[in-house]
Amino acid sequence: MRREGSPFTGLSTIALKEAADHMSSLRMHLVMLLVLLTAIGAIYGAISQIKQTIGQDPFLFLRLFTTSQAPLPSFVTFLGFLLPLVAIALGFDAINGEYSRRTMSRILAQPIYRDAVLTGKFIGGLLVLAICLVTLWLLMTGLGILLLGLPPSGEEVLRGIAFLIASLAYGGVWLAVALLFSTLFRAPATSALAALTLWLLFTIFWPMIAPLLANLIAPVDPLDPMTTLANASWQSGIARISPNTLYNEMTLALLDPSTRAFGLLFLSQLQGALLGSPLPFSQSALLVWPQLAGLVAAMVVVFTVAYVSFQRQEIRA
Amino acid sequence: MSETVIEARDLTKRYGRTVAVDHLDLAVNKGEVFGVLGPNGSGKTTTILMLLGLTEPTAGSVRVLGFDPLRQPLEVKRRVGYLPDMVGFYDQLTAQENIAYTARLAGMTTTESAAPIKDALARVGLADVADHRVGTYSHGMRQRLGVAEVLVKRAEVAILDEPTNGLDPQATQELLDLIGELSREGMTILLSSHLLGLVQSVCDRVALFRRGRVGLIGEVSDLARQVLGGAYVVEVEADGVDLAQTLAGLEGIGSVTPVRAEVSRVDADRDVRPEIAARVVAAGGALRNMAIRRSGLDEVYVRYFEQAQETADAA
Numbered sequence: 001m002r003r004e005g006s007p008f009t010g011l012s013t014i015a016l017k018e019a020a021d022h023m024s025s026l027r028m029h030l031v032m033l034l035v036l037l038t039a040i041g042a043i044y045g046a047i048s049q050i051k052q053t054i055g056q057d058p059f060l061f062l063r064l065f066t067t068s069q070a071p072l073p074s075f076v077t078f079l080g081f082l083l084p085l086v087a088i089a090l091g092f093d094a095i096n097g098e099y100s101r102r103t104m105s106r107i108l109a110q111p112i113y114r115d116a117v118l119t120g121k122f123i124g125g126l127l128v129l130a131i132c133l134v135t136l137w138l139l140m141t142g143l144g145i146l147l148l149g150l151p152p153s154g155e156e157v158l159r160g161i162a163f164l165i166a167s168l169a170y171g172g173v174w175l176a177v178a179l180l181f182s183t184l185f186r187a188p189a190t191s192a193l194a195a196l197t198l199w200l201l202f203t204i205f206w207p208m209i210a211p212l213l214a215n216l217i218a219p220v221d222p223l224d225p226m227t228t229l230a231n232a233s234w235q236s237g238i239a240r241i242s243p244n245t246l247y248n249e250m251t252l253a254l255l256d257p258s259t260r261a262f263g264l265l266f267l268s269q270l271q272g273a274l275l276g277s278p279l280p281f282s283q284s285a286l287l288v289w290p291q292l293a294g295l296v297a298a299m300v301v302v303f304t305v306a307y308v309s310f311q312r313q314e315i316r317a
Numbered sequence: 318m319s320e321t322v323i324e325a326r327d328l329t330k331r332y333g334r335t336v337a338v339d340h341l342d343l344a345v346n347k348g349e350v351f352g353v354l355g356p357n358g359s360g361k362t363t364t365i366l367m368l369l370g371l372t373e374p375t376a377g378s379v380r381v382l383g384f385d386p387l388r389q390p391l392e393v394k395r396r397v398g399y400l401p402d403m404v405g406f407y408d409q410l411t412a413q414e415n416i417a418y419t420a421r422l423a424g425m426t427t428t429e430s431a432a433p434i435k436d437a438l439a440r441v442g443l444a445d446v447a448d449h450r451v452g453t454y455s456h457g458m459r460q461r462l463g464v465a466e467v468l469v470k471r472a473e474v475a476i477l478d479e480p481t482n483g484l485d486p487q488a489t490q491e492l493l494d495l496i497g498e499l500s501r502e503g504m505t506i507l508l509s510s511h512l513l514g515l516v517q518s519v520c521d522r523v524a525l526f527r528r529g530r531v532g533l534i535g536e537v538s539d540l541a542r543q544v545l546g547g548a549y550v551v552e553v554e555a556d557g558v559d560l561a562q563t564l565a566g567l568e569g570i571g572s573v574t575p576v577r578a579e580v581s582r583v584d585a586d587r588d589v590r591p592e593i594a595a596r597v598v599a600a601g602g603a604l605r606n607m608a609i610r611r612s613g614l615d616e617v618y619v620r621y622f623e624q625a626q627e628t629a630d631a632a
Binding site for chain 1: 394406
């Protein structure tokens with residue numbers, strides 16, 4: 001049976017309204033304040049570190065993002081940790097919040113399809129994430145220029161933009177997860193807790209779990225060197241289930257141009273390589289392509305599951 | 318025969334093994350106020366959701382203004398205004414912003430909707446507080462804001478689910494007056510309720526729902542005759558006689574029900590007070606008091622469900 005009319009009717013209205021709501025909500029202000037403070041702290045640490053060890057690095061500007069000064073971690077580490085939190089704050093009560101406010105049936109009684117509600121909320125959230133990321137990036141660039149007196153080169157800008165896209169995909173995965181939980185659970189508190197649990201699992205516990213699982217699946221036999229290889233590849237494979245691993249690998253390749261590969265590398269593969277010399281942007285982009293594709297795929301899959309569960313839901317309130 | 322705007326045929330909705338709506342037939346004519354009455358859980362809201370295409374029927378068909386809500390939901394929703402049970406709004410937005418949002422969803426631009434929103438808010442008496450956050454609104458104000466939304470949409474049909482639920486008597490009366498006004502302007506209105514006496518004043522026709530079926534349908538006075546055997550209720554206080562026996566055979570009398578000692582309720586289809594008085598006195602009884610009133614929907618309702626319960630128990 002075919003429905004008549006476009007499923008995109010009202011999509012932009014909902015997306016813009018969601019974005020506007022997020023921008024003015026206290027919740028987002030608090031989360032963004034946290035991100036902003038950590039960003040400024042991280043960059044300040046990085047700048048004082050760079051000033052001491054000023055060298056011949058052609059990509060000094062990118063060091064702003066990746067240099068850490070104990071006890072503060074680097075900006076990208078912070079972002080990898082906090083971006084999911086921002087995305088969860090954006091999405092955890094997207095659908096169940098409409099039910100508990102009793103606005104859902106009123107909105108769906110307007111001439112729009114359900115598709116527009118869910119997709120609109122997702123796009124609205126992504127829009128806010130993108131705005132936040134661009135703002136952060138510009139802020140860091142501005143601080144870098146002011147405090148280091150050094151403008152970014154063309155390639156550094158290019159790498160910065162690629163980094164923004166990677167961050168958006170990473171945030172998108174977590175937004176989709178939050179949206180999924182908000183359709184599955186009727187209470188916003190439950191969906192928030194579920195999303196935060198998953199966040200903790202992937203950011204803190206997954207790096208510990210991956211080696212354990214790898215040792216169970218492919219135990220290392222000290223007499224057979226190939227088992228070490230199998231173990232390592234299992235380990236990186238399992239670690240890459242976590243979006244955080246994928247994101248960390250991407251930022252590593254994009255912001256540190258000398259990165260040539262992830263994981264194990266054989267000596268034969270390094271033949272003729274000038275170690276420590278930077279790769280051109282196109283080669284770095286090629287390196288992170290699987291990771292980016294993986295994140296986008298995860299985002300689409302999670303969103304689809306949320307979509308199916310939302311379409312099948314009874315609108316009773 | 319006027320034009321039918323809402324038509325449901327053989328409508329059925331099952332949730333697992335429970336049947337919420339059971340082979341329901343319903344027709345609402347253009348311009349009338351149609352009341353859907355029944356206790357909680359009798360399938361009223363489910364029926365309404367199916368009329369709007371928000372829930373898929375298990376079987377049967379629905380036509381609203383000639384459109385099928387399943388295949389052409391946008392056409393239906395463009396023309397039908399819906400006020401849900403316990404309507405909610407975005408608390409952090411003002412009344413004006415809330416309505417402007419739904420107007421945009423309905424395809425109006427902000428400039429197009431500005432004037433109708435102003436008019437509608439004035440009409441429901443919220444013009445002074447249009448720029449207040451809805452979070453500060455009382456329940457009655459929210460309900461009226463919901464009606465304003467239906468007005469802005471210029472709906473041909475308004476479906477109001479329990480519009481008077483939880484309102485104080487004055488707010489209820491204001492809302493019912495507003496509904497009456499809208500109906501006089503030609504809007505077809507379907508409203509559901511379990512508060513019958515109130516609804517009786519605005520409804521042209523009513524349907525009594527019971528366990529997902531329409532038990533009775535028709536005008537209030539017709540229903541009274543069908544269920545109670547009359548449109549009048551006479552309360553007779555007399556002692557010294559057996560009232561049921563004394564009045565037996567009197568023309569125009571439906572039933573005689575003892576209410577408490579010496580007081581009985583007599584259902585009649587006309588004013589039978591003189592005859593009752595004559596009979597009681599002739600039988601040597603002492604007539605102490607007699608009062609007549611038109612039977613209301615409340616009585617129809619209570620009696621109908623009593624009878625239904627008895628038949629169910631007997632079966």
